[in-house]
Amino acid sequence: MISGLKGLLTTLRWLGKKPVTAQYPNQHLPVQHRYMGFPALLWDETGDEPFCTGCMVCVRECPTQCMTAIMHDNPNFTEGLSHRRKIIETFEINLNRCILCGICVDVCAFDAIEMSHEHELASFERAGARADLGLLLQQGRRYMKEESWEPASPGRNVAGIVLEARAKTAAAKAAAEVAAESKSGDAPANVKPQEPNLDEKTPLEGSES
Amino acid sequence: MNVTLGEVINIAIALFVLFNLVTLVAITLVWLERKLLGRLQGRPGPTRVGPFGLLQPIADALKLLAKEDISPGSSQKVLFFVAPLLVFVPSFVIWLTFPVAENLVVRNLGLGLFFFVAFSVLSIVGLVLAGWSSNSKYAILGGFRAAAQLVSYEIPIIMSILVVAMLAGTLDFVEVVEAQEAVPYIAMVPLAFVIFLIAGLAEVGRTPFDIYFAESEVVGGPFVEYSGAHWAIFFLAEYVNTFVVGLLGALLFLGGWMWPFGPDLPTPAAAGLVLVKAYFLTVIIFWVRATYPRMRIDQLMSFGWKWLIPLSFAVFVAAACQLFYKWNPWTLTIISFVIMAVPVVIQIRRQRNPALALAARYAANAIVVQARPKPAVAAAMESESATTDAAPEGAGA
Numbered sequence: 001m002i003s004g005l006k007g008l009l010t011t012l013r014w015l016g017k018k019p020v021t022a023q024y025p026n027q028h029l030p031v032q033h034r035y036m037g038f039p040a041l042l043w044d045e046t047g048d049e050p051f052c053t054g055c056m057v058c059v060r061e062c063p064t065q066c067m068t069a070i071m072h073d074n075p076n077f078t079e080g081l082s083h084r085r086k087i088i089e090t091f092e093i094n095l096n097r098c099i100l101c102g103i104c105v106d107v108c109a110f111d112a113i114e115m116s117h118e119h120e121l122a123s124f125e126r127a128g129a130r131a132d133l134g135l136l137l138q139q140g141r142r143y144m145k146e147e148s149w150e151p152a153s154p155g156r157n158v159a160g161i162v163l164e165a166r167a168k169t170a171a172a173k174a175a176a177e178v179a180a181e182s183k184s185g186d187a188p189a190n191v192k193p194q195e196p197n198l199d200e201k202t203p204l205e206g207s208e209s
Numbered sequence: 210m211n212v213t214l215g216e217v218i219n220i221a222i223a224l225f226v227l228f229n230l231v232t233l234v235a236i237t238l239v240w241l242e243r244k245l246l247g248r249l250q251g252r253p254g255p256t257r258v259g260p261f262g263l264l265q266p267i268a269d270a271l272k273l274l275a276k277e278d279i280s281p282g283s284s285q286k287v288l289f290f291v292a293p294l295l296v297f298v299p300s301f302v303i304w305l306t307f308p309v310a311e312n313l314v315v316r317n318l319g320l321g322l323f324f325f326v327a328f329s330v331l332s333i334v335g336l337v338l339a340g341w342s343s344n345s346k347y348a349i350l351g352g353f354r355a356a357a358q359l360v361s362y363e364i365p366i367i368m369s370i371l372v373v374a375m376l377a378g379t380l381d382f383v384e385v386v387e388a389q390e391a392v393p394y395i396a397m398v399p400l401a402f403v404i405f406l407i408a409g410l411a412e413v414g415r416t417p418f419d420i421y422f423a424e425s426e427v428v429g430g431p432f433v434e435y436s437g438a439h440w441a442i443f444f445l446a447e448y449v450n451t452f453v454v455g456l457l458g459a460l461l462f463l464g465g466w467m468w469p470f471g472p473d474l475p476t477p478a479a480a481g482l483v484l485v486k487a488y489f490l491t492v493i494i495f496w497v498r499a500t501y502p503r504m505r506i507d508q509l510m511s512f513g514w515k516w517l518i519p520l521s522f523a524v525f526v527a528a529a530c531q532l533f534y535k536w537n538p539w540t541l542t543i544i545s546f547v548i549m550a551v552p553v554v555i556q557i558r559r560q561r562n563p564a565l566a567l568a569a570r571y572a573a574n575a576i577v578v579q580a581r582p583k584p585a586v587a588a589a590m591e592s593e594s595a596t597t598d599a600a601p602e603g604a605g606a
Contacts, residue, residue: 002560004501011249011500019253 031117033147038095038131039104040116040139041088042149047159049076050137051112051151052088058104058113066097067104076159083162088112091136095121095129111151116143223315227304235448239266241488242448242495249499270441278437281344288342293435293442295335299328300446300453307456308382310466310479321382322374325457326367329412332446333359336421339431339443351430354506355414355421361513362411362418368521369405372398372528373461376541386465390472393464397538400524400545402462404517406490409454411513413447415494417501420509452491459486516552523548 022029031037039058042051054071072089076082104113118139123129131139143149154161240255240263247254255262280289306321308314318324333356340352374380376397377388395402411418422430432443459465463486466472466479474482504512527544530536559566 002557007500008496011496014249014251015245017251019248020251021253023253023256 031119035117035119036100036102036115037118038098038100038116038121038139039093039102039113039136040118040143041091041133041136042112042114042140042144042151043137044157044159046161047076047082047084049074049082049084049159050088050133050140051110051157052091053084053086053110053112054088054091055086055110057107057109061103061107063101063103064097064099066094068092080163082159083166084159088133091133093131093136095131096126111153111157114140114143114149116140117146118143227315228301231301231304231449232445234452235445236266236270238448238452238491239269241492242498245492245495246499249496273441273444274438276437278439279434281434283344284434285342285344288338289434290439292335292339292342292431293439293446295338296332297335297442297446297449299331299335300449303328303453304449306382307453307460308386308465309456309483310474310476311383311386311472312476313480314383317381317383320380322370322380322385326363326370329450329453330359330363332450336431339435343431343434345434347427347429348431348433351421351427351433354427355431357506358411358414358418358421358509358513361510362408362517365404365513365517365521366408366412368518368525369398369401369408370457370461372401372525375525375528375532382460386460386467387472389464390467392538393462393468395462395464397541398524398528398545399542400520400549401528402458403549404521404524405458405462406454406493408513408517408521409458410494410497411509413450413454415451416498417504418509419503420506423503425503451494452487454494455487455490456483458490459483463490520548520552 043049044051052069053074054069056069056071059065059067059069069091070089071086074082074084074087076087077085100115102115105115116139121129121131151157155165156162243265244254244262246252255265258264258268280286303325305315306318306324308317336355336359337352340348340350340355343349373385373394376394377385379385379388414421421427422432427433432440435443460483465486466474466483470478470482524545527541527548531538531541531544
């Protein structure tokens with residue numbers, strides 16, 4: 001009986017408060033930071049190209065096989081603007097199939113894919129659920145901006161940093177060579193080239209073959 | 210009996226106006242309920258149709274009228290379509306005798322209260338008929354529940370109305386209201402008012418007493434098979450009945466148009482006062498609906514028969530004693546509060562020590578099982594399994 005009166009007071013108190021409802025199409029509540037929407041591809045600002053090299057790991061690991069990817073040789077690599085020998089050419093996710101499991105994010109070694117905040121992707125026809133490379137990159141950029149996203153291993157994947165590190169090691173190597181030559185002219189030259197490769201630890205070398 | 214054409218036309222016009230007013234009241238109540246329920250529960254309520262969702266009930270009504278009116282193949286067609294009318298007509302007919310102001314009444318009857326009670330009971334027939342003619346198990350269950358609930362709660366509501374009738378010494382609505390010029394009966398017999406309101410809730414099947422059309426139990430009770438316009442008539446009747454409880458409370462207990470401004474109010478103001486009181490009581494009913502979950506059917510019956518009916522008889526006897534021995538009228542208030550204190554005290558004592566109450570209930574229901582010696586085979590198997598379990602450990606050690 002007392003608790004009944006308490007219940008009446010509780011509802012009465014709500015009468016003075018503002019309703020908590022957000023009228024959806026007019027008002028979009030912000031999603032949580034941890035929100036897992038559809039996967040999106042991320043953009044490497046320093047190399048001005050996507051992180052994705054088209055290594056197909058996500059395509060193979062996807063439990064619903066919702067992804068398709070084709071890679072090609074990276075023109076930026078030949079010009080020395082990037083460390084990526086291969087780059088993604090087309091990438092397509094069938095959003096009708098995607099189950100938002102996040103396995104693609106877990107297996108990606110290039111920081112190239114991330115579960116974005118995109119969730120309002122309704123379309124009027126089935127083909128509308130096909131997210132192509134442009135859309136994925138656009139969503140990825142939005143996600144990067146919203147979350148001020150940082151790659152998990154920049155030393156390995158961000159083109160600018162990798163190239164800088166390579167340049168540094170190359171310079172150091174050259175300096176060392178110069179120093180070695182100046183000290184003793186008959187130092188073996190075939191041992192040293194292995195060292196910078198170990199420092200870089202680029203899995204690109206492995207996946208490239 | 211000589212009835213001229215003019216009289217017939219007058220009555221027809223009065224009925225037409227009354228019907229439209231009743232419908233208007235129902236429409237306002239639909240909006241008020243949805244909006245109020247929303248706000249009481251932290252929602253905005255209807256906002257889409259018109260400003261503040263004011264046109265929502267009209268949209269609802271249009272939707273209902275536009276829907277296909279289906280009748281199940283195995284139903285009793287005639288009774289199936291007559292049942293909604295049997296529910297609605299009594300709840301409409303009782304409005305003939307409700308005075309909204311002293312002169313604002315279709316026909317004031319000397320036995321107005323009796324007329325109200327007699328006709329409001331009739332709607333049970335319609336509900337049972339709706340349940341039976343649908344030829345659906347849920348509908349018939351709902352119909353039975355409606356019969357059980359409405360008949361049980363009819364008694365306390367009639368007793369509390371009788372208390373008022375005894376105090377006023379009349380069954381005429383206008384005279385009952387006029388008797389409350391100085392003190393409304395809610396101050397004189399608060400318990401009767403409480404009983405009236407609770408039983409009224411049950412009588413119109415509002416939450417927490419919406420047992421007979423409980424959607425999660427009997428999926429809509431007698432209304433399961435109805436759709437479109439016929440369902441709309443049930444809906445209309447429900448809201449009209451809800452307002453009738455409010456209006457009746459305003460007239461019988463809150464002093465109608467007499468209290469607190471006296472008899473000299475002009476008719477529109479008097480009608481406004483009565484309507485404000487009636488809407489206030491209706492809002493209380495909506496508030497209760499927004500708060501409480503549904504009762505179980507056994508809780509409903511035990512609450513009706515073990516609490517409300519004894520309490521209503523107690524207040525009835527108290528009122529009779531007060532009238533017979535010509536006590537001061539305020540003694541009735543005191544007696545009323547004392548009687549009301551009884552269930553409150555019992556409830557508080559119960560709540561203060563729930564563990565003890567629970568233990569007592571368990572002790573009362575306990576089934577004592579005598580410990581018996583184990584059968585020899587089972588005991589042997591147990592000892593055997595114990596040795597096999599122990600063996601590997603021994604081997605390992």
